[in-house]
Amino acid sequence: MDSAARPILFVSLPESGLLNPLLVLAGELARRGVPDLWFATDEHRRAEVEALSDASPVSFASLGEVISELSAVTWGDDVYREVTQSSRFKAHRAVIRQSYKPALQARKYRALERIVDEVRPALLVVDCVAGFAVDLALTRNIPYVLNVPFVASNVLTSHNPFGPSYTPKNFPVPNSGLPLAMSGRQKLANTLFKWRTLGMFMNPGMGRVLREDAAIRKELGITPPNAMTRVDRAAAVLCASVAELDYPFDVPDKVHLVGAVLPPLPEAPDDDEVSSWLDGQSSVVYMGFGTITRLTREEVGALVEVARRMADTHQFLWKLPKEQQHLLPAAGELPANLRVESWVPSQLDVLAHPNVSAFFSHGGGNAYHEGVYFGVPQVVRPLWVDCFDQAVRGQDLGVSLTLDRPHTVDPDDVVDKLTRVTTDPSFRARAERLGALQQAAGGRKTAADLVLDRLTTA
Structure with a gap:
């Protein structure tokens, strides 16, 4: 043969x-x-x-x-x-x-x-x-x-x-x-x-x-x-x-x-809705915690509060599974700078967008490498097993910060970490350098x- x-x-x-x-x-x-x-x-x-x-x-x-x-x-x-x-x-x-x-x-x-x-x-x-x-x-x-x-x-x-x-x-x-x-x-x-x-x-x-x-x-x-x-x-x-x-x-x-082993981009070229929205923003924090994370009502409320507190500086795009969206406050109580989607056609297209300033994730292997690949600073709330290992490496490398108490969501801590990775240019500079090494691989x-x-x- x-x-x-x-x-x-x-x-x-x-x-x-x-x-x-x-x-x-x-x-x-x-x-x-x-x-x-x-x-x-x-x-x-x-x-x-x-x-x-x-x-x-x-x-x-x-x-x-x-x-x-x-x-x-x-x-x-x-x-x-x-x-x-x-x-x-x-x-x-x-x-x-x-x-x-x-x-x-x-x-x-x-x-x-x-x-x-x-x-x-x-x-x-x-x-x-x-x-x-x-x-x-x-x-x-x-x-x-x-x-x-x-x-x-x-x-x-x-x-x-x-x-x-x-x-x-x-x-x-x-x-x-x-x-x-x-x-x-x-x-x-x-x-x-x-x-x-x-x-x-x-x-x-x-x-x-x-x-x-x-x-x-x-x-x-x-x-x-x-x-x-x-x-x-x-x-x-x-x-x-x-x-x-x-x-x-x-x-x-x-x-x-x-x-990172990624498909040709854009992965979802027909996704005009999310991409057009990203085009119209000056700074977006993308929140996506993988397919395993199960947030509580208190944690969902805390993340809504984070978006509310940062309304003057960032828009938020949150990929929150449909089965967890009932934990959100009523639609009229959500801050205007928060966009919640049950699914985005391509997380990679989002991370590749120049207006995305930070990636708030669970620190899984794919999330860690994808964020760095596109030169995006990260804040990590590690979930389990390997997530903690990637989180500590990202922090030591200066491309991410990890929540002080990752088994809770403290709005003060999250706002502090997001502010630091988006205002200190060294986080993006290091992420872009490491991203270039991934792309060259x-x-x-x-x-x-x-x-x-x-x-x-x-």
Whole structure:
């Protein structure tokens, strides 16, 4: 078979932060006319995948309906409160307990197994959180490219004191939100984070889960991995970042830092309404907190108050999901400088607009890199896991500020942070410099070239 006609199968969990970069990458290959492109994810994302077809089609392969226990968007409010609590370690532990469900992961593994038997891919391109896809690639000996939408250290740093790691011994543990330059107390917290993670797996309840996992792996013939197997065995690792947006360490050769993986812009050229409104403003603060954040009535009211207090200096564009808009005050009570949308056709087009002065976000991997890519200063209210890591890096790099108490919304604090990042020109200057480095890294084009290179050598 001609190497240019060997199937590439993309595999991703359905969460937007993981899925979107792979949709962009698959779309780039489709525009280039690369044949035999397949994309496996949960059923409700079918239309987005099928819309990627261009010079060549992208075939959708269903992994079935969403399994609510595995999808953060559908977790109950009690779980949401656990995984977003103020204790970094307890939140980290809650995420592991909630998402480490061997029997449910096995359902996705079996669904992907059927797809692989049909497609017979020469190469998988896998989101780094889709462990079932890495397991299948290893068990079937299928070459795979791992896609990382976070800073590279997120997947290269061990969570326990004895695990293999590509970063130095005292490097901040992922999900800890700790800086590189730590106080003595922070160094102790960093060490304890690793030991407590190790200890978590010695708990009797977790022991039962480990035994269940071992039994399922034996039944399915899955190769048991270690903590760094997904990186070590990958044909390549694509990271949507650059070295300058992380703390310094020696990045292994197989990890390719390509910068933010974004589609061609404008992404929504027919969006006259929002773009025309942006054209007519002198300064806009864009507020978007991702698809997982669930604001309370008090937090929504506090954000409305922030817009009211800054009416003399900024307009506000707020992407607030429709299901949370009932928490807003009555329409007549909203300040005139606040525009609320349940969805914007393209967050990227908004961030690229020259009149956007600041981005107020949850600090997720995509948000962090997209804001910097377009040279926009940021204020961050980190939500959970990796958000705290990106927030502390952005603050140390001088491109963002983090709320003092991110588990509340204090209007005084938010107004202070937004005022500082929009009036001190150094924030924009540093963001623009780092954004230029991301743009030079090549993004989707470099990522597509690397995938095709791995295909020809598979």
